[in-house]
Amino acid sequence: MKKLLLIGAGHTNAQVLRAWVDEPQPGVEVVVVAPSTQAPYSGMVPGWLSGVYAFEEVCIDFFALARAAGAKFIVDELASLDPDRRIVRLASGKELGYDILCLNVGSTLNPPPLSDTLLLPLRPLGRLRSAWDTLLTTIEDDAGTAPFMVTAVGGGAAGVEALLACLARLRAKQPGRVIRGQLVTRGASLLPDLAPGAVRSARRVLERAGVTIHLATQINDEIARSSDLILWATGAEAHAWQRDCGLAVSERGFIRVDAHLRSVSHPQVFAVGDCAEWAEPLPKAGVYAVRMGPALVQNVKAALSGLADGLGHFRPQRNFLVLLATGDGNAIASRGRWSAHGALLGRMLWLWKDHIDRKFLALFKVAATGDEEHRPADVFTKIEPSRSADGRAH
Incomplete structure (x- = not known):
């Protein structure tokens, strides 16, 4: 066999x-x-x-x-x-x-040690889940009113999407608290693989979300110390x-x-x-x-x-559609030099993205096997954020 x-x-x-x-x-x-x-x-x-x-x-x-x-x-x-x-x-x-x-x-991803700030690498996703769930629980229990800074490291689609998504979620959890954002990238440009129009749209979305963009900037201890949460989304x-x-x-x-x-x-x-x-x-x-x-x-x-x-050949497609989620129920489209975004169009693009994604996942749904009691536990362990003396998560 x-x-x-x-x-x-x-x-x-x-x-x-x-x-x-x-x-x-x-x-x-x-x-x-x-x-x-x-x-x-x-x-x-x-x-x-x-x-x-x-x-x-x-x-x-x-x-x-x-x-x-x-x-x-x-x-x-x-x-x-x-x-x-x-x-x-x-x-x-x-x-x-x-x-x-x-x-x-x-x-x-292998981020360097940076002060004692809570740092969440976006890979592997299983560990990201544990750390994110723990942070959300900490935020819910935190009665603090001091501004909270979220820093994304990486100027690609992952960094932009993750930062906008996390800001939206944290602001919903603590609507009375100032939640700020900043994006740090060593690159000279934002979203280098997207169409110029999509990059301009993304910049506007980030600005509306109160995000400060630092291009051609290396993350350092000073930036880390000013952050309450770092999302690591580099290459x-x-x-x-x-x-x-x-x-x-x-x-x-x-x-x-x-x-x-x-x-x-x-x-x-x-x-x-x-x-x-x-x-x-x-x-x-x-x-x-x-x-x-x-x-x-x-x-x-x-x-x-x-x-x-x-044996068959895999022929990669060099230009493909990117639908960038903006964390506010909208999306930006980019393919080659073409892009699309707007008040009504952005919502339609998000619904299109949601449809595509759900359709893909549906391909792998199978009938229940009836042996759920034998499902093994995951390898990933829960990640607990450390706390500073004032009780804030770090």
Whole structure:
């Protein structure tokens, strides 16, 4: 029996499981390893941060999906990889073998230590959830009236969306308190991947939200000390294990893949989404992980069957639609040089985004398996913010 090992609960691995639900492959054992049974869809995370969605509404239930696909689900994280022996080692110490391995583990962030300010990296999302829920509880119990400063580090879409979403949520929690915002980026421009019109619209939205923008600025202890909360949304980084994993990697540590989404050094390994990198790097955007799905499904089936001529090519689309959530029930559209935003149009764009996102998640809904009592606990531990002498969260 062949063994297919899916590491990571990403959008692309979800499509492999969905394909197995619809068309099981005989003679194949499927094992899924992920740190959480619930996998947040990145496109809906800003809506969750702002309070539009409950966390469960923005998640793919990977446990239910795996069970419906006849797969075994293990709550754990990848610690190391021996691709020559086809063995992975998990954080728990367990070792797993495979015939075909699919890595869809995303990327991470490694912010530097900055005073004692509460710092929330936007990746991994499971840990973000724990820290954000804890902060919201702290805010609800906090009777303080001193101004509260939220600082986002990173001038891309993630930083802008997260900052606007968090400001909206915190202001709703404490309507009588002054909640301020600032955005700090080392870049010389805001949202460099968006159309100029979309950037201008985003600037206006940030200004209306009372956000001060600091371009070409490095985060430092002075800025950190002036902040009550720091949202870390800088560029994606490779996981530490990737650099010494035995696979060919890029200078940044991401796994090098070919047009079939296979490791260029070990064809039994597929890597997709943020953890992978082409010879000509793609932006680290969830849209690519979603669109890699059909190619990965085809190629995994071909690889398991030993059909080298059955491998398909993934052809990335360089221009794609971006719908930037602005935290106020509106969105900004950008594609290539085209953009759209406005009082009425912004609301319509948000509703369109909501429809697209819900439709995507609906693809992975499966009938209840009846074994919820066997659902394992997540690896992620609760993150408690420290407190200063005056009782404020830091």
